[in-house]
Amino acid sequence: MNVTDRMIGQLTSGEREAALVICGVTALAGAALGLVGRHDVVAWHGLLILLFAGGFGFLLMTRIGLPEPTGDRGTSYYDDPIKAGITLAMAWAVFGMFMGVWVAAQLAWPDLAFDGGWSTFGRLRPTHTTGVIFGFGGNALIATSFHVVQRTSRARLAGQISPWFVLLGYNLFCLLAVSGYLLGVTQSKEYAEAEWYADLWLVIVWVTYFILYLRTLARRREPHIYVANWYFMAFIVVVAILHIVNNLALPVSWGHAKSYTIWPGVQDAMVQWWYGHNAVAFFLTAGFLGMLYYYLPVRAERPIFSYRLSILSFWGITFFYMWAGSHHLHYTALPHWVQTLGMTFSVMLLVPSWASAGNALLTLNGAWHRVRDDATLRFMMAAAVFYGISTFEGSFLAIRPVNALSHYTDWTVGHVHAGALGWVALITFGSFYTLVPRLWKRERMYSAALVEVHFWLSIAGTLIYVFAMWNSGIIQGLMWRTYTEDGALAYSFVDSLVAMYPYYIARAFGGLLFLIGAIVGCYNMWMTVRAVPEATRRAADEPVAAAVPGE
Amino acid sequence: MPEFFHRKLERSAIGFVLAIIAAASVGGIVEIAPLFTIDETVEEAPDMRVYTPLELAGRNIYVREGCYACHSQMIRTLRDEVERYGPYSLAVESQYDRPMLWGSKRTGPDLARVGGKYSDFWHVAHLVNPRDVVPESNMPSYAFLARNRLRTDDLSGHLRAQQALGVPYTDEMIENAARDAYGQAAPDSAAAPGVGERYGPATTVSAFDGVATQLTEMDALVAYLQVLGRLTDAAYRNTAAPEEAPDPAE
Amino acid sequence: MIDLDHQAVVAFSKSWGLFYLMGFFLCVVVYAFWPSNRKRFDHAKISILDRDDKPGKSRPWK
Numbered sequence: 001m002n003v004t005d006r007m008i009g010q011l012t013s014g015e016r017e018a019a020l021v022i023c024g025v026t027a028l029a030g031a032a033l034g035l036v037g038r039h040d041v042v043a044w045h046g047l048l049i050l051l052f053a054g055g056f057g058f059l060l061m062t063r064i065g066l067p068e069p070t071g072d073r074g075t076s077y078y079d080d081p082i083k084a085g086i087t088l089a090m091a092w093a094v095f096g097m098f099m100g101v102w103v104a105a106q107l108a109w110p111d112l113a114f115d116g117g118w119s120t121f122g123r124l125r126p127t128h129t130t131g132v133i134f135g136f137g138g139n140a141l142i143a144t145s146f147h148v149v150q151r152t153s154r155a156r157l158a159g160q161i162s163p164w165f166v167l168l169g170y171n172l173f174c175l176l177a178v179s180g181y182l183l184g185v186t187q188s189k190e191y192a193e194a195e196w197y198a199d200l201w202l203v204i205v206w207v208t209y210f211i212l213y214l215r216t217l218a219r220r221r222e223p224h225i226y227v228a229n230w231y232f233m234a235f236i237v238v239v240a241i242l243h244i245v246n247n248l249a250l251p252v253s254w255g256h257a258k259s260y261t262i263w264p265g266v267q268d269a270m271v272q273w274w275y276g277h278n279a280v281a282f283f284l285t286a287g288f289l290g291m292l293y294y295y296l297p298v299r300a301e302r303p304i305f306s307y308r309l310s311i312l313s314f315w316g317i318t319f320f321y322m323w324a325g326s327h328h329l330h331y332t333a334l335p336h337w338v339q340t341l342g343m344t345f346s347v348m349l350l351v352p353s354w355a356s357a358g359n360a361l362l363t364l365n366g367a368w369h370r371v372r373d374d375a376t377l378r379f380m381m382a383a384a385v386f387y388g389i390s391t392f393e394g395s396f397l398a399i400r401p402v403n404a405l406s407h408y409t410d411w412t413v414g415h416v417h418a419g420a421l422g423w424v425a426l427i428t429f430g431s432f433y434t435l436v437p438r439l440w441k442r443e444r445m446y447s448a449a450l451v452e453v454h455f456w457l458s459i460a461g462t463l464i465y466v467f468a469m470w471n472s473g474i475i476q477g478l479m480w481r482t483y484t485e486d487g488a489l490a491y492s493f494v495d496s497l498v499a500m501y502p503y504y505i506a507r508a509f510g511g512l513l514f515l516i517g518a519i520v521g522c523y524n525m526w527m528t529v530r531a532v533p534e535a536t537r538r539a540a541d542e543p544v545a546a547a548v549p550g551e
Numbered sequence: 552m553p554e555f556f557h558r559k560l561e562r563s564a565i566g567f568v569l570a571i572i573a574a575a576s577v578g579g580i581v582e583i584a585p586l587f588t589i590d591e592t593v594e595e596a597p598d599m600r601v602y603t604p605l606e607l608a609g610r611n612i613y614v615r616e617g618c619y620a621c622h623s624q625m626i627r628t629l630r631d632e633v634e635r636y637g638p639y640s641l642a643v644e645s646q647y648d649r650p651m652l653w654g655s656k657r658t659g660p661d662l663a664r665v666g667g668k669y670s671d672f673w674h675v676a677h678l679v680n681p682r683d684v685v686p687e688s689n690m691p692s693y694a695f696l697a698r699n700r701l702r703t704d705d706l707s708g709h710l711r712a713q714q715a716l717g718v719p720y721t722d723e724m725i726e727n728a729a730r731d732a733y734g735q736a737a738p739d740s741a742a743a744p745g746v747g748e749r750y751g752p753a754t755t756v757s758a759f760d761g762v763a764t765q766l767t768e769m770d771a772l773v774a775y776l777q778v779l780g781r782l783t784d785a786a787y788r789n790t791a792a793p794e795e796a797p798d799p800a801e
Numbered sequence: 802m803i804d805l806d807h808q809a810v811v812a813f814s815k816s817w818g819l820f821y822l823m824g825f826f827l828c829v830v831v832y833a834f835w836p837s838n839r840k841r842f843d844h845a846k847i848s849i850l851d852r853d854d855k856p857g858k859s860r861p862w863k
C-alpha cells in the first residue's frame with residue numbers, strides 16, 4: 001500500500017467525493033481562465049491550474065473505491081497533511097536556495113544566464129524570494145501550525161479535506177507565482193509579485209486556513225489557548241489583511257494577466273512597505289515565534305522561562321510592527337511625520353523582540369549541556385540569538401541618519417538574510433528535526449552527525465553571507481557620499497560597483513554552503529522516514545530469537 | 552473588569568481574533584489614511600502629462616523584467632544624491648504610477664531622472680550588451696527585447712483600466728492607443744503627428760531602437776527610459792521651500 | 802480650508818494613536834499580571850511537555 005493509498009484511505013467515501021468536486025471546480029476555473037485568456041500568457045496559468053487540480057482529481061478518482069476508514073478518527077491526531085507539508089517545505093527550500101545562489105552568482109558573473117528573458121536577474125530574483133519565503137517558510141508554517149494547534153489543544157484538526165485544501169491550494173499559489181515570474185507575469189510589488197488571479201486564489205485558501213484554525217481551537221480540550229497559537233493566529237489574520245489591501249488591483253481584462261494597482265504613487269509606496277514590513281513581522285516573525293514557543297521548550301524538555309513575558313511580547317509585536325513600515329521610505333517623498341512615526345516605533349519594537357529572544361535563551365538556562373550535545377536544540381538556540389541580533393540591527397537601520405547610509409545598499413540585503421537565514425531557516429530546521437522523528441514515530445533522526453554537519457554549514461554560510469554584505473553595504477554607502485577636497489563627488493557609481501565584486505563572490509559562496517546544508521538536511525530526513533521503526537524491527541527479530549535453542 | 556473581559560475574550564477564539572485585529576490595524580490606518588488627503592498639500596504640477604501608450608508599454612516591460620530590483624526611481628533629499636542624480640523626487644511626480652517603482656536597492660544607479668541623459672543609441676547598445684558600453688557592469692543582457700515585437704492589440708485595454716482608476720486618459724487617447732504607440736516610434740509615418748496632438752508637443756517621437764519599420768519591446772523600453780523625470784518640470788521649480796511659509800503679517 | 806482637513810487628519814493620527822497604545826498596553830499588563838491568571842499560565846507552561854500523543858476526551862472547564 002503506497003502513501004497516497006494510505007492518505008486517501010483515511011477519508012470516508014463522502015469526503016473523497018467532496019474532494020473530487022473541489023478538484024473539478026478548480027480545474028474548470030483553470031480551463032475557463034485559459035480559454036478567456038487564450039491570447040495572453042495567462043493561458044499558461046489556466047493550463048497549470050487545470051493540470052494541478054486535474055492531477056489530484058485523477059488520484060482521487062482511481063482510489064475512490066478504497067475501503068472506508070476503520071475506527072474512530074477522533075482518537076488520533078491528523079498528521080498526514082503535516083508530513084506532506086514538511087516534505088514540500090524542504091523541496092521548496094532546495095529550489096528557493098538554489099535560485100538564490102544562482103542570482104547571487106549572476107551579480108558576480110553576469111553572463112551566467114541563458115539567452116532569453118526568463119533567466120535574467122530581474123525575473124529570477126522573485127523566484128528566489130517567493131521560493132524561500134512562501135514556498136519554504138509558508139509550507140513550514142502551515143505544517144507546524146497544524147501540529148502545534150492539535151497538540152496544544154489536544155484536539156484533532158477540525159476537518160478532513162480542508163487541511164489538504166489549504167496545503168495543496170497554497171502550493172498551487174506558489175507555483176503560479178514562481179512560474180509567472182519566469183513568464184514575465186508580475187505586479188512588481190516586492191514580496192507580493194503574483195498577479196491578481198493568483199492573489200484571489202490565495203484569499204480563498206487563506207480564509208479556509210483561518211476557519212480551520214479557529215474551529216480547531218474551538219474544539220480544544222485545554223482551557224487556555226497556548227501562546228504559540230496566538231502567534232500562529234496573528235500570522236494568519238494579519239497576513240490576510242495585508243494581502244488583501246496590498247493587492248487591490250484592476251485587471252486589464254478577465255483574460256489578461258496584467259493588472260494595475262488601485263494605489264497610485266506615494267500611497268502605493270506606503271501601502272507596499274506597510275505590507276512589506278509586516279510580511280516580515282507576521283509571516284517571518286510571528287509564525288516562527290509560534291514555532292519557537294512550542295518546539296524549543298519541547299526539545300529542551302523545560303517549560304518556557306516566563307509565560308507572562310511571552311504574552312507581553314506578543315501584544316507588543318502585534319501592536320508595534322504595524323507602525324514601522326514607513327522606515328523603508330526615509331528621505332523620500334513620503335511625508336516627514338510618517339517617516340518619524342515609523343522610525344520611533346521601529347526603535348520601540350526592540351523591547352518586545354528582545355523579550356522574546358531573551359525568553360527563549362533563559363529557557364535554555366540550566367540546560368546548556370544539552371545545547372552543547374544536541375545540534376537540534378542548538379539550531380533553535382542559534383535562531384534565538386540571530387533573532388536578537390537582526391531585530392537590533394533592524395531598529396538601528398530604521399534610525400533616519402543610519403538609514404541615509406544603509407538604504408539602497410547591500411547592508412539591507414545582509415540584514416534581511418541575517419533574519420531569513422539565521423532566524424527563520426534555523427528555527428525551522430530545529431523544529432523539523434524535532435518534529436520528523438515524532439511524526440514518523442522514529443526514536444531519533446537517521447544521523448545525529450548529519451544534523452551536526454547541517455548546523456555548522458548553516459552557521460558558516462550565514463556568517464559569510466552576512467559579513468560580506470555588511471562590508472559591501474557600508475563601503476557602497478560611504479563611496480556614494482564621499483567628497484573630494486574640492487567638494488566634488490569622489491567616486492562614480494561604477495567605481496562603487498567595481499568595489500562590490502569580491503563581496504558578491506563571497507556572498508554566493510556563503511549561500512552555497514547554506515544550500516548544501518539544506519540538501520544534507522533533506523537526505524537526513526529522507527533516511528529517517530525510510531528507516532524501519534525500532535518497534536517493527538524488534539518484532540521481526542523475535543521469532544528468530546525464540547528459535548535459538550538452549551536459551 | 553479587565554480580567555473578566557480578557558478571560559472572556561480568550562475563552563472564545565473569535566474574541567481573540569478581534570483583539571488581534573484591534574491591535575494590528577491601528578498603525579496602518581493612522582499612517583495610511585492621511586495619505587488620501589495628501590494631494591491637497593503636495594506640490595502642484597499642472598504641466599504634468601500622462602505616459603503615452605508606448606511609454607506605458609515600456610513601463611510594463613520595466614516591471615516585467617524586474618528592473619526595479621536593482622534600480623531605484625527615488626532621489627532622496629540628501630546632498631550627494633541630488634548632486635549625483637538631480638533634484639530630489641517629489642510625490643507629485645509619481646501620481647500616475649501604478650505601481651510606484653521607487654525601488655529598494657541600487658545595484659545599478661537611480662533612474663528617476665535618466666530621461667534625456669543618454670542618446671537612444673546608447674540605451675539600445677547598453678541594453679543589448681551592457682558590457683560593450685560599461686565594461687565593469689554586471690547588468691544582464693536584454694538583447695531579446697530588440698527581437699520581440701511589441702504587443703499593441705491590448706494597449707487600449709491598458710489605458711482604459713488606468714482611466715477607470717483615475718488617470719486622466721481621454722477616450723480619444725484610448726481609441727488611438729495602438730496607433731499612437733506605432734507613431735511615436737516611427738517619426739516619418741502618418742501616425743506620428745497624432746502623438747504630439749494628444750500628449751503634448753514636448754513628447755519625443757523617435758525611432759528609439761534605430762529601426763522605424765518595426766515596433767519592438769526595445770522601442771517601448773527606451774521610450775520609457777527617456778521620459779523618466781520628464782513628465783513635469785515641477786522638481787526644478789523652487790523645491791526646497793519650507794512646509795509652511797512664514798506669514799509676514801504676523 | 803481643504804488644507805485644514807489634512808492637518809486635522811494628521812493631528813488626529815498623531816495623538817489618538819498614542820492614547821490607544823497606552824490604553825492597550827495597560828490592558829495587556831493587567832491581564833498578564835492578574836493574580837488569578839497565574840494558575841492557568843503555569844498549567845499552560847507545563848502542559849505542552851506532556852508526551853501523551855492523543856487528543857483529549859473531556860473539556861475540563863465546561
